Amino acid sequence: MAGYILEVKDIEKNFPGVKALNKVNLKLKKGEVHALIGENGAGKSTLMQTLCGIHKPCAGNIYIEDEQVTFQSAQEANAQGISIVYQELSLVQNLTVAENIFANRQPVKKWNIIDRDQLHEDTRHMLQLFDVDNIKPDMLVKELSVANQQIIEILKAMSLNPKILILDEPTSSLTEVEVNKLFENIRKMKNMGITFIYISHHLQEIFQIADRVTILRDGQYVCDAQVKDIDEEYLVKNMVGREIKNMYGQRTENQGIGETILEVKQISRKKMFKDISFSVRAGEIVGFAGLVGAGRTEVGRGIFGAEPIESGEIYIKGKKVNIRSPKDAIRQGIGYMSEDRKYDGLYLNFSIRDNFIANKLERFTRGLFLKDNKMEAYAKASIEKFSVVTPDHTRAIANLSGGNQQKVMLGEWCDIKPKVLIVDEPTRGVDIGAKTEIYQHLRNLAAEGVAVIVISSDLMEVLGISDRIMVMKSGELVCEMDRHEATEENVIAYATGIALDE
Amino acid sequence: MMEWLRRMTKMREFMIFMIVTTIFVVMSFASPYFLSTANILALLLGLSIETMIAVAMVNLMVSGGFDMSVGSVVAFSGAAVGLLIRSGLPVMVAILIGIMIGSAIGFINGFIVSKLGINPFVTTLASLSIYRGLTLILTKGQNVTGLGSTFKLIGQSKILGIQMPIWYAVIFVIIGDILLRKSRFFRQNYYIGGNEKAAKLSGIDVMKMKILNYVLTGAFAAMAGIVMTSRLGAASVTAGTGLELRVITAVIIGGASLNGGEGTVTGAFLGSLLMALIINSLTLLGVDVYWQTFVIGATLLLAVLIDQYGKIRKERKAFA
C-alpha cells in the first residue's frame, strides 16, 4: 500500500433516504492528476467533501501517507495540505477579489492589521497565473461574471499551496481559452509535485490532463485505470453502464424548418452589446458561441426582458412585441433558462415540486386555488421525464447533486410550451448520459416547432446541436454560420477575433 | 388518517399548537377563572386587533418584506376616522376613507422599499415616526371622543354573544390562511421571498406584488385601528405603540422568518395566541407586574426553545 499520498478505504455516507457513498475506494499517487468521474448523483462531490472534513463518513477510513486521519473541519484538512475548488461557488459576493482569494489568510502587519498593499500584490501575482488583466484585486466579486468567479475560486484553492488539490468541475462555465490556462497551471504545479483530483463531465478533458481515472456509479466504486490504456467509450460504458453513440442526436429526417418565429432587429444595450440582429425559425436550434464575457447572456436576458434593452426591436411571428419584463416575455411565449442556477435559477430552499411549477402556477389553478394533487402528479411525472435522481419530490432542491439541480431547472423551462426557448449553458455540470437526454429534449422541442436558442461555452455542444451558429465577440455579433460550414477552428477564430484581422 | 397525523406533526405550527394547548391545560387547573367563558372571550378580544394585523404581516414577511409602521398606522387611521366622523361625515364613508389612508401609507412604504430600493427597516421606522407625528399634529395631542353610537357598533356589538372584533379576527384568519396557502396569487409571495431574482425570471411581477403586500399591511392596520377605536369608543393618540414588535414576534414564533419564503397565517395566529395567553395567565395568577416583564420574556424564550427542540428531534428521527 505504500507510495500512495492519499488512500480512501470503504468509505460510506448516508443522507436521509439516500446512500450517497457505499464502500468507495480511491488511491492517489503523489504527483499524478487523478480524474474522478461518474454520473450526476454518483457521489463524487460527497466523496470529496468527506475528504475535506465537511461531511463525516459513516464508515471507512482515510489515510494520508499511510497515516489514518479524521478531519473535524475544512480547516483541519487544509492544514494537512488538502484544498478544494467547490462545485458550487463559495465566494463572498460583497468582498473584493483579493479578500476572497486570501480569505482569512490576508498578510498582516503588526497587531494583526491587514497589509493591504501586500494583499493586493499577492493577488495580482495570483491573477497573472490566468493572465486575467480585466480583474483587479479591489473589484467586488459580485461584479464579476460567473466564469471569472470560477477563476477566482480556483485561484483561492491554488493560493493555499496544497499538497493535494481537488477540482470539482472547475471548468463547468469556462471556455476553451480559460480551460487551457487552467491546464497549463495544473501541469506546472504537477511538476512541482502537487497531486490533483479532477472531476469533470467533459470527458475529453480527462484525456488532456489526467494520468489515472476512478469511476463511480450510484455511490459505488466501479473501477480505476491508467488513462493512456483506455478510450472514451470505456469511460462512458463504466460510468453509465451502456454505450452512448451520437450524443448530440440527429435532426429527424422529415422535420422541416418552418416560418420565422423570433426576429431580433438591432438591439443594443450600453456596455453590453450593440446592434444585434438575427432570427430563429420554427424547429430550428441556433447556437450562440463566444468567449467568456462576449455578451451572449446579456442578449438572452435582454430578449427575455430580464434586463432592459436600450434600442432595437423584437418580432414574434412577424408581430412587433414590447417586452418589458420576463412576465411579458413568458406571455409572448419566450422562455429563458438562467446560466446560474444558484443565483437566479432555482429556489434552493424549496422542494423539487415547487421548483418545477414556479413558472407555470396558472396551470395548476382552479378558480383561485392551487390543486395539490395536480401539482404532485406533475412533479412526479417531471422527475420521471427528466430522470432526476431523488427519493421524492418533497426534497429541498439544495440537497440534490449539481447535475440533478440543473435537470430540474431545464425541465421547468422546457415545459412551459414556449414559442421561443433560450437556454443558457443548458448542460452545466450535467453528466454525459443526462446530456444526451437533454439534447434529445431540445431536439423534441424543436420538432414540435419551437425556436430554440442555445447559449453555451462548450464549443462541441454548440457545434453538435445547432442548425445555425452565431458567434459573438465583445458585445457584437461577428459571424453567422451554417452547421455545415462551422468547425471548431473557424468558430474560435471568429470568437477571438483572429478571423477579422485577416 | 395516519398519513394526515404524520403530516400534521411535521408542520411547524404543530409544536406551537402543542405548547399553547399545554398552557391551556395547566392554566385551567391553576386558575378557576381561566376557563370561564368571560375570560376566554376577554382573551380573544384582546388578541383580535393584533391578529388582524398579523394576518397581513405574515403575508408581507413571506415575501421578504417587513413593516415597523403598523402601530402608527393603527393610531393614525383611528384618529383620522374619529375626526372625520366628528366633522359630520357618515360613518361608513369615514371608515372607507380610513382604510384608504392605510392603503395609501402602505403604498408609499412599498414604493420606497421596492421601487427606490431603500432598506425596509429604515423606511418603515421613518414611517412609524411620521404617522405618529401626524396623529399628534392632527389631534393636537388630544384623544378623539364623541364618536356616536353607530360607530361604536362596529367594535362593541355582539353576534351570538361574541363581540365583533373576535369575529373579524376569525374571518381574517380563516380567509387569510386559505388564500396564502392555497391561492395561486398569494403563493407568488413564497417564491419572491425564496429567491427574488428567480421569481422575476419565473414571470412573477415582483415589484407589483411587493407593493401590494405593503398596501395590504397598511389597509389591515387601518382596519385594526378602526375596530380598536370603535371598541374603545375613542381614538387614542398613543394607540398601537410597540404593537409592531409584538406582531412581528408573533409572526416569527409562528414560523415566518425575516429572510422571507416561509410562514403561515395559522402559525401567525398561534404565535399571537401564545403571547396573549402568557400575559393572560400572568394576570390571572396574580404575578407581580415587575415579574411580569421578566416572565413574559422567559416564557417567550422557553416556547421557542421547546419548538426548536421539537424540530431537531424530528430531524434526528428522519436521519435514523
Next chain:
Amino acid sequence: MMEWLRRMTKMREFMIFMIVTTIFVVMSFASPYFLSTANILALLLGLSIETMIAVAMVNLMVSGGFDMSVGSVVAFSGAAVGLLIRSGLPVMVAILIGIMIGSAIGFINGFIVSKLGINPFVTTLASLSIYRGLTLILTKGQNVTGLGSTFKLIGQSKILGIQMPIWYAVIFVIIGDILLRKSRFFRQNYYIGGNEKAAKLSGIDVMKMKILNYVLTGAFAAMAGIVMTSRLGAASVTAGTGLELRVITAVIIGGASLNGGEGTVTGAFLGSLLMALIINSLTLLGVDVYWQTFVIGATLLLAVLIDQYGKIRKERKAFA
C-alpha cells in the same frame, strides 16, 4: 490625492457625511447657537452613549447578527452597578462586575442564537423583556441613587474641558473602526455575514465568532449603561427604553444591512450623529413638539433617499 478622493467618494459613508455636513452648514446659518462650543459638546455628549453601543452593534450586524436587548442591558448593568456600589463594593470592582454581567448576557444571547439556532430577533426580544424585568425586580422599581462622587467621576469629569463620555466614544470609534476594517480577526465577520458557509470553509470558527460578537455587544452595552448611570448620577430603571431601535437605525443608515456582510464603524458613527443632529436642530429651531416626531421621521427618510439617489447616480456613471 485624486485617487484618494475617488476612493473616498465611492465609499458608502461619503453620502451620509455630505448630508451631515449640509445639515451643519444650514444649521449654522439658521441658528446662531448651533455652532457654539457648548452646543457641539452637548450634542456629542448626548450622542456618546448610543455611539458606544453602535460600535459593537455594527460589528455584530456585519456578521449577520442582531441584538434588540441592548437597551435593557444598559438599564440592567447600570442598576446592578449602582446596587453593588451602594452595598459597599469598591467602585472599580462594581464596574468590572457590571461589565461581566453585560458580557454574560451577551454570551447567553449568542449561545442561544448560534448554538441552538433560534432566530436572533425573537431571542434578543425575549432578552429585552427578561433583563428589563430583572432590573425592575432588583430595584423594586426605584431608581438607584446615592452612588457617591468617585463613581460620578467616570461620567461627569472632564479632560481638556471635554466630558469623559465623549472621550470614550471617540476612542471606541477610532479603535473600533481600525479593528473592524483592518484587523484580520474582526474582518472575519464580513465573511460570516457575507456567506456563512463559505466562511466556515475558509477555516473561520463561525460559532466562536458569532458568540463573541454577542458578548462584545453585551459588554459594550454594559459599559454604556455604566457611563450613562455615572453621568446622570443615578441608575434609571427605564433607561435605554427604545434605545435598540435608535442604535440599529443609526447603524443601518451608516451602511450596514440586516443581511450582514456590510457596514463600518465610521458609518455607524455618522448615522448616530445624523440622528442626534436632527433632534438638536429641531430643538434649536423651536419646532413644535407635535411636529417633532413627524419631522424626525421625515428627515430620516429624506436622508436615506438622498443617500440612495447618490448611489444610483454613481452606478449610472460607472456604466457610462
Next chain:
Amino acid sequence: TTKETKNDQVAAEKHDEQLYIEVSALGNLDYFYDHKMGMEKVGEELGVRTEYVGPAEYDMNAMVAAFEQAISKKPNGIVVVGFEPSLNSIVNKAIAEGIPVVTVDADLPESNRLAFVGTGNINAGITGGNYLAEAIGEKGKVAIMTKPGQSNLEERVKGYETAFTNYPDIEVVQIVDTQSDPVVAAQAASALLQKYPDLKGIVCVEAAGGSGAATAVREAGVADQVKIIAMDRGNEVLEAIEEGVITASVAQQTALMPYYAVQILYNLNNSNVQITKDNAKANVLGIPANVDTGVIIVDQDNNEYFMR
C-alpha cells in the same frame, strides 16, 4: 332591585373572600409603586384581597384586556386609573355587570364610574406652576419638557400653562419632547440652554425629564440660574433636590388614591350609612363622589423624608 340583593349577598360573604382589583398601565414606572403600596395597605387593614393588574407599558388595548379579565374574576370592586376616554366603555360594561368602579389618579367623568379619588393632573400642574413663579420672581423665560400624546402629561402641561397665565411676565418659550428617556431629555435640555441663555426655569411633567434636565443644567454649570421643577418623587429627583440642581418636585400623595378608592368600594359593599330611609330605593349610594388627595411640594426643606 339587583343592587340590594347583591349588597346583602356581599355582606354575608366573609371579608377575606372579598376581592378588589386595581387596573392600571405603565406598571414599570417608579410612580406606580405607590399605587401598589396603597392597594396592599388597604387590603391588609380591611382584611380583604387586593390585586394590582395591567400592562407594563402605556398600552390601552392591553389595559382593556386586563380589565376584561378582571371583570371575569367577578370582583367586589374595581379601581381604575382613567388614563383616557377610551376606557369609558369598559368601565360602563363593568358597572352594567354590577361591579362598582372608582377611578383614581385620572378621571373618566363621561363614564358611569361611581367616584373619583385623586388630585387631577391639571391641579398638579397649577401647583407646580405657582411654585416656580414664586421661585423665579414671577418673571422670565420658562420651558416645559413632556412626552406628547399621553393624556395625563398633556393635562399637567395644561395645568402649568394655566398657572402661568396669572403671571404676565412669565413666558413659556418652548415645549420639548423627552421621549421618556433621560439621555434624550438631557440632550434637549442642553439645546434649550444654548438657545435661551437667559432661561429661568424648566418644568418637567414626567419622570425622565427631571433627571435629564438636572443633568444638562449640572453639565452647563447654571444650577443657580435655572430653576427646575420636576414631577413625582423618584430617588434621583430627591437627590438632585438635595444637591440643589432641582428646585422642587410636585409629588402627589399617590398611595392615598387606591387606598381611599378601595375604602369607598368597601363601604359601598359593607356599611350602610342611613342617608335616607332606604338608600337603594332613593338611588343614593352613600359614598363620596370626589376625593381630593392633594399635592405636596418637595423641596430642600422636606426632601429628606421622602427618600426610599
